[in-house]
Amino acid sequence: MDRLSSALSGPAPDADACRLGFIGAGRLAAALALALQRAGRPVGRVASRRHASAVAMARVLGPGCRAVDPQAVADDCDLVFITTPDAVIAEVAQGIAWRAGQWVVHCSGATPVSVLQPARQAGAAVGGFHPMQAFGADARAAADSLSGCTVAIESADPALQTVLWRLAARLGCQGIDLPPDARVRYHASGGYASQHVHALLADAVRLWQSWGATEQQAMDALLPLLRGTVASIAHSGVAAGMPGPVSRGDIGTVRQHRQALMALDPAMARLYDQLGARGVALARQAGRLDDAQAQAMLRLLEPPPPSA
Incomplete structure (x- = not known):
């Protein structure tokens, strides 16, 4: 049985009921959040260093989404996607009070999942969810481009890994398990x-x-x-x-x-x-x-x- 079949048929946490939030409101965040919403997984909270960017993204996602500060995203959401520039992922992870049982995932292709160690130490499960796609400024067109692309999934936590595989399937994407030591080579391939x-x-x-x-x-x-x-x-x-x-x-x-x-x-x-x-x-x-x-x-x- 392949990974997707196993993830879809085996026991799993209630991925459909978890509350989703984003810290980072750039092109990838807007495209992924909009695609998740179209797939029946609405995003309720979004934060950004530039609050105006979070407000703009929340406006695209509709009245069910609120622009808040990063800590409020962590407080109100079960699954938090960190979609900031790679250089500040570790800073974001360090600066937030996470909680046990939470899921914290970054969407960087090259950054190791280990930068989320502060969340893991607080009892959260951590992982990576990187769509192998280029995103333009038009969030709706970028969301359209997600279907059919590959998503690199990494987590040492079986429950979170299953959740991420289910989300990839909802988006119409092809998931792959990415070994931790392959991230940089995987990401460099996208550059070519x-x-x-x-x-x-x-x-x-x-x-x-x-x-x-x-x-x-x-x-x-x-x-x-x-x-x-x-x-x-x-x-x-x-x-x-x-x-x-x-x-x-x-x-x-x-x-x-x-x-x-x-x-x-x-x-x-x-x-x-x-x-x-x-x-x-x-x-x-x-x-x-x-x-x-x-x-x-x-x-x-x-x-x-x-x-x-």
Whole structure:
């Protein structure tokens, strides 16, 4: 029986009756709280360092939610999500009087659950609940994006772990058990699939702008390409779905790319080389390049350093 089936079929505390609250009113908090409310788990209290942010989030959630101070969230709620910036999670946990039997969960991908030790020492169960998703400023659109995403769940307390798995299921998310020592690597993986894509697209836009095109023209051309790439990965996998001249051993085109990039920005050319070399490994994995083709491509992408 898988983890979700076990969580849904075995004995569990009354997750549906627990009172939910948030400390932190940023984009993740607004999206998660709104999604929980849509799934039948309303949020009753929200707090933020900027009270105006808590008021704005409570307004989105409706009349059943009140903007209060952090201690009031802890006093009035059974399950408290700490959704502050990572750097202040420990400070928040230390500054609140928690109680025995309470559940305290942070939503950081990289921060260890051990920073919630003050709550644990007070008798609360602690854990992590991190949706692997990027959230925009529109809370309703961001809440829509939660369905289908993965949520990393961590807790040493079986009852809280079951509650978090049930909440993930309510949201239409895929839960995973995250080992404590894997948090940072797990979170870094999201950077590759999200924020690093922004950096790569910024370079691609710059190439368009180098001949006078606008950013909008670049986006009109590149976003359909990106969507097609994602669809190819979903259908064929990371290695087999990779397109482009590196994957087909087109050394002539890759050489021209490198020359053009070197003339525009040597740092961009070096990044192209590094990414291309990793692409060679993927092409070999997919059986697209034989040994001779792979070595020829790597000689082009990894030139020896100049002699002293």
